[in-house]
Amino acid sequence: MTATQQNLVHLEDIRDAAARISGLVVRTPLLPSPWAEELWLKPESLQPIGAFKLRGATNALHRLDIEHRRAGVVTHSSGNHGQALAYAGRALGVPVTVVMPDVSTPLKIEATRGYGAEVILVPQSQREVRALQLVEERGLTLIPPYDHPDIIAGQGTVGLEIFEDLSSVDVVVVPVGGGGLSSGVATAVKSLAPHVAVIGVEPAVAADAAESLAAGMVRIWPEARMLSTVADGLRTPLSELTLAHLSSYLDAIVTVSEEEILDTVRTLARKARLVVEPSGAVATAAVLHRRDELPAGRTVAVISGGNIAPELAATLFA
Amino acid sequence: MTATQQNLVHLEDIRDAAARISGLVVRTPLLPSPWAEELWLKPESLQPIGAFKLRGATNALHRLDIEHRRAGVVTHSSGNHGQALAYAGRALGVPVTVVMPDVSTPLKIEATRGYGAEVILVPQSQREVRALQLVEERGLTLIPPYDHPDIIAGQGTVGLEIFEDLSSVDVVVVPVGGGGLSSGVATAVKSLAPHVAVIGVEPAVAADAAESLAAGMVRIWPEARMLSTVADGLRTPLSELTLAHLSSYLDAIVTVSEEEILDTVRTLARKARLVVEPSGAVATAAVLHRRDELPAGRTVAVISGGNIAPELAATLFA
Numbered sequence: 141m142t143a144t145q146q147n148l149v150h151l152e153d154i155r156d157a158a159a160r161i162s163g164l165v166v167r168t169p170l171l172p173s174p175w176a177e178e179l180w181l182k183p184e185s186l187q188p189i190g191a192f193k194l195r196g197a198t199n200a201l202h203r204l205d206i207e208h209r210r211a212g213v214v215t216h217s218s219g220n221h222g223q224a225l226a227y228a229g230r231a232l233g234v235p236v237t238v239v240m241p242d243v244s245t246p247l248k249i250e251a252t253r254g255y256g257a258e259v260i261l262v263p264q265s266q267r268e269v270r271a272l273q274l275v276e277e278r279g280l281t282l283i284p285p286y287d288h289p290d291i292i293a294g295q296g297t298v299g300l301e302i303f304e305d306l307s308s309v310d311v312v313v314v315p316v317g318g319g320g321l322s323s324g325v326a327t328a329v330k331s332l333a334p335h336v337a338v339i340g341v342e343p344a345v346a347a348d349a350a351e352s353l354a355a356g357m358v359r360i361w362p363e364a365r366m367l368s369t370v371a372d373g374l375r376t377p378l379s380e381l382t383l384a385h386l387s388s389y390l391d392a393i394v395t396v397s398e399e400e401i402l403d404t405v406r407t408l409a410r411k412a413r414l415v416v417e418p419s420g421a422v423a424t425a426a427v428l429h430r431r432d433e434l435p436a437g438r439t440v441a442v443i444s445g446g447n448i449a450p451e452l453a454a455t456l457f458a
Numbered sequence: 459m460t461a462t463q464q465n466l467v468h469l470e471d472i473r474d475a476a477a478r479i480s481g482l483v484v485r486t487p488l489l490p491s492p493w494a495e496e497l498w499l500k501p502e503s504l505q506p507i508g509a510f511k512l513r514g515a516t517n518a519l520h521r522l523d524i525e526h527r528r529a530g531v532v533t534h535s536s537g538n539h540g541q542a543l544a545y546a547g548r549a550l551g552v553p554v555t556v557v558m559p560d561v562s563t564p565l566k567i568e569a570t571r572g573y574g575a576e577v578i579l580v581p582q583s584q585r586e587v588r589a590l591q592l593v594e595e596r597g598l599t600l601i602p603p604y605d606h607p608d609i610i611a612g613q614g615t616v617g618l619e620i621f622e623d624l625s626s627v628d629v630v631v632v633p634v635g636g637g638g639l640s641s642g643v644a645t646a647v648k649s650l651a652p653h654v655a656v657i658g659v660e661p662a663v664a665a666d667a668a669e670s671l672a673a674g675m676v677r678i679w680p681e682a683r684m685l686s687t688v689a690d691g692l693r694t695p696l697s698e699l700t701l702a703h704l705s706s707y708l709d710a711i712v713t714v715s716e717e718e719i720l721d722t723v724r725t726l727a728r729k730a731r732l733v734v735e736p737s738g739a740v741a742t743a744a745v746l747h748r749r750d751e752l753p754a755g756r757t758v759a760v761i762s763g764g765n766i767a768p769e770l771a772a773t774l775f776a
Contacts, residue, residue, distance in 0.1 A: 169484050186732075414504075
């Protein structure tokens, strides 16, 4: 057993996380989808910040002792994780600093500030360095977006809830970006019911996780290449820690095309009445377009988030 | 006490309904809305048929004895109630016939048939007559869309759930069409907590319920006038039974403009990531645009449904 395997998150960690975050995040329902066969949706887009990230962020802040809570936390993730941390920090009284690239959209900066976080804008390449400086200078705790057991345990509560609501589930399909959500969900589901298949999904044009799993090591694709997917939440590489979880618990990875992703965003708006971002739609896209690549039976697709750019939404729904 | 008052639905009826429909309808969450002050949303648009109507329809079918279940049921409501009855009938093994006007959109006809109901198309004016004929000829039970205690009790479960999730609620805001939902919710909330304000909302251009409540009798506005609201689910008059409930339990009715309704449909898509139909948006519209007319405090807006016409959605989200 390697050091990384010893550090895997366990079912008990996820159960503890569920108790910690209860009342601080939305207990999302499992939605039957009569317009598709044997499909249920787990809409994390309904979290107040629009994504599952609130679960991990809330769990991670909750785990800090009183001194570290007082000092505050910092992250260099500019997307949903930054907003999740800001929101959780406000709920728990923990000061939050988010280092964002100076090219971030005003919408994202405003949203993060709106939840009460301090936003520091720096050139893209200096984000991590600046965050580490803040750890040194101000005694802040760094809360990474996915490469942390407390984050993975928090996201894993999605898996617990799926099983609570549909104990007869056969297949769970989940998006794979940095691997925090998929690691947590796979760990929860496989620990509760090893016979349930857990399938990861990523864009075909950003299939670094599939390659990493096949190679048994983290493969990092060039940023320019990752930019070719519209699913901006899935452009991040796995970490050693998430790769270890996925190697242990994930049954397979399926990839979907850009067209299938956008078509599914449209379908979810029309049929499920949900506004979903492209990254959030990939699991449902696999069910709707690649069912022959999935095991048969009662299938849950995790919708990870709903923060679609207004311009993209306008073109898709027009 | 008049005959109608004796027939009012009571808290116990709503609790019984909740037990009956549990597992057959979605237990919708209460969504905190950080983009507005002290606002929570109750998104009934997430029911599998896209509206709260599934609660009442399921309760009404569940209450039938085995003989009447076998014979089947009929309704002449062509909208969400028809689809709700079809869906509930399939789940409970009850044959469902829906009499629809021959001018119904193919989308609505297909959806109703898709849930396994028999659809009979007749000229608009003959809907009720044809449904009553079917009651005679085939021994079907007529299940009306709102003028029935079992329907009101089923819709009232929305109120129970609001209180379960936010016992510190101060104000509940609910759309008023035929009055089934508002009667059930007001009865549940006021019976549990008389200090909580329950406010109905309807379009200013279709304010027949406000007028009926002021007059103490059901006022029916001409169909042509009711057509002037985009909120097509709120064009129906109250019944004696729903008026009796609303007279007893509703604190006030607020009206909203057509512009405010459409603006709120847009806001709910962007900020709450929910696809909502105009009728479903009126309660939130009152909170966002008429807050000065509402009591202060922690406010829940009920979103009654999400079945927006695709053409309207396209223009709004473009």
